[in-house]
Amino acid sequence: MRLYENEAKKIFEREGIPVPRQFGIICKPEQIKEADVDFPLMIKSLVLIGGRGKAGGIKKADNIDDAVLKADKMLGMKLRDYVVDMLMLEQAVEEIGACYIGVTMNPATYNNIIMVSASGGMDIETVARENPEAILKIELPDNDKTLPDETANQLSEFLQKGLEKAGDQKEALKDVITKVYNTFQKYDCKVTEINPLILTPGGPVAADAKIVLDDNALFRQKELFTFLGIKDVRNDVSEPTKNEARARKAGFPYVDLLPEGAEKDPDKLYVGIVPGGAGYGIFSIDEVANVGERFFNGKVVPVNFMDSGGGPSLDKVAEMFHLLMDYEIVDLIITSRFGGISSCDTFIRGLIKCFRDRYKDGRRIVPVYGRMVGTDLPSAREFLSKAKVETPEELKDMEIIVGNQTIMAEVIRQGIEEAFKRKSM
Numbered sequence: 225m226r227l228y229e230n231e232a233k234k235i236f237e238r239e240g241i242p243v244p245r246q247f248g249i250i251c252k253p254e255q256i257k258e259a260d261v262d263f264p265l266m267i268k269s270l271v272l273i274g275g276r277g278k279a280g281g282i283k284k285a286d287n288i289d290d291a292v293l294k295a296d297k298m299l300g301m302k303l304r305d306y307v308v309d310m311l312m313l314e315q316a317v318e319e320i321g322a323c324y325i326g327v328t329m330n331p332a333t334y335n336n337i338i339m340v341s342a343s344g345g346m347d348i349e350t351v352a353r354e355n356p357e358a359i360l361k362i363e364l365p366d367n368d369k370t371l372p373d374e375t376a377n378q379l380s381e382f383l384q385k386g387l388e389k390a391g392d393q394k395e396a397l398k399d400v401i402t403k404v405y406n407t408f409q410k411y412d413c414k415v416t417e418i419n420p421l422i423l424t425p426g427g428p429v430a431a432d433a434k435i436v437l438d439d440n441a442l443f444r445q446k447e448l449f450t451f452l453g454i455k456d457v458r459n460d461v462s463e464p465t466k467n468e469a470r471a472r473k474a475g476f477p478y479v480d481l482l483p484e485g486a487e488k489d490p491d492k493l494y495v496g497i498v499p500g501g502a503g504y505g506i507f508s509i510d511e512v513a514n515v516g517e518r519f520f521n522g523k524v525v526p527v528n529f530m531d532s533g534g535g536p537s538l539d540k541v542a543e544m545f546h547l548l549m550d551y552e553i554v555d556l557i558i559t560s561r562f563g564g565i566s567s568c569d570t571f572i573r574g575l576i577k578c579f580r581d582r583y584k585d586g587r588r589i590v591p592v593y594g595r596m597v598g599t600d601l602p603s604a605r606e607f608l609s610k611a612k613v614e615t616p617e618e619l620k621d622m623e624i625i626v627g628n629q630t631i632m633a634e635v636i637r638q639g640i641e642e643a644f645k646r647k648s649m
Contacts, residue, residue, distance in 0.1 A: 225437045225458050226272045230312045232433035239407045242429045247313035253296040264316035269308040279303045321390030321423035327408040327416045336364045340379045342386025344420030371405035390423040412441030474543045477531040492523045496548035498559040501533030515636045541574025549590045556643040559594030568596045568604035576611050583618040591621040593639025597628045
């Protein structure tokens with residue numbers, strides 16, 4: 225989960241890392257006139273992407289008229305397809321040097337890595353590629369809770385050598401380096417980064433701030449959410465789509481595979497997927513695509529990943545299907561319940577509830593093809609047979625194969641074939 229720059233700086237300030245004076249957040253250009261600001265002023269777009277400065281998302285203003293004009297141009301602009309609707313106002317600081325400090329984890333070893341470079345303000349990946357000796361990278365195999373003093377000294381000495389024109393700021397740099405690492409550990413971060421850390425006559429100041437929290441540890445950070453005033457979890461890089469936000473609220477993992485608002489090709493079939501678990505979800509995406517290539521000239525598009533395992537409740541199962549039936553691009557839903565932890569009986573009751581509720585309310589019904597086998601299969605089979613007799617009209621677009629006599633690839637092929645027939649009618 226990625227934080228906005230103003231949120232990351234609030235944490236930095238809390239942990240004793242110097243940041244520029246903050247003047248507030250605005251959503252309209254004229255709000256600058258109401259804010260108590262000093263000039264020169266930095267105006268920064270608040271979007272969850274990097275490279276804002278190069279894309280025109282960060283501007284310096286020298287007076288109020290200049291600030292209003294630049295804010296007006298920035299609000300509503302798109303940075304990598306993300307619309308800027310908030311701007312942060314902060315003090316512009318005097319720069320006599322700049323550097324980079326970052327902490328992350330090595331995914332291969334799970335060891336913390338701390339990196340510093342005197343090439344502040346530049347893209348660190350570019351520096352690593354073009355001038356690797358400009359970066360000092362230290363891996364900490366013990367994942368120390370706080371940064372060892374020896375390591376902090378080594379890192380600050382490296383920076384000081386590359387920033388001699390800024391004067392002797394070794395101790396101040398050591399302090400910031402230590403606090404950045406300790407912040408990374410304290411808040412269960414995946415990334416904690418300052419780029420650039422501006423060296424001023426009065427000492428280092430974090431002109432930028434990046435914090436990405438580990439989604440798996442968010443349960444430990446309730447106090448942080450309260451401190452920042454955050455109510456909802458965010459995606460790592462960008463804001464969730466409407467479907468993703470809905471699924472998160474309902475309590476199940478879901479990812480859109482198509483851009484929000486994707487234009488529909490009338491010659492193609494768009495398939496939603498409700499699998500039996502995360503692994504089966506990935507398999508289902510591949511299998512839908514493979515069957516589409518083999519039998520339907522590549523005109524089949526899987527639209528989502530979903531994890532419906534772990535024993536979801538009846539209502540949660542129903543909501544999984546409701547979500548995809550409300551997703552206008554979906555022509556067909558493929559589902560598979562391989563009951564292990566999860567119950568086939570709960571699954572089929574939830575699916576049938578979805579069909580019956582939508583029929584009653586006059587909402588769009590998308591055909592569902594699938595198979596179920598495993599835990600509670602006898603009771604699930606009995607409930608399904610009874611439901612088809614009681615409400616045949618409501619369930620006419622549902623075809624669920626009971627047992628594993630038919631392989632899932634064939635179920636997918638049959639469902640897609642039938643759905644194409646419907647489209648041609």
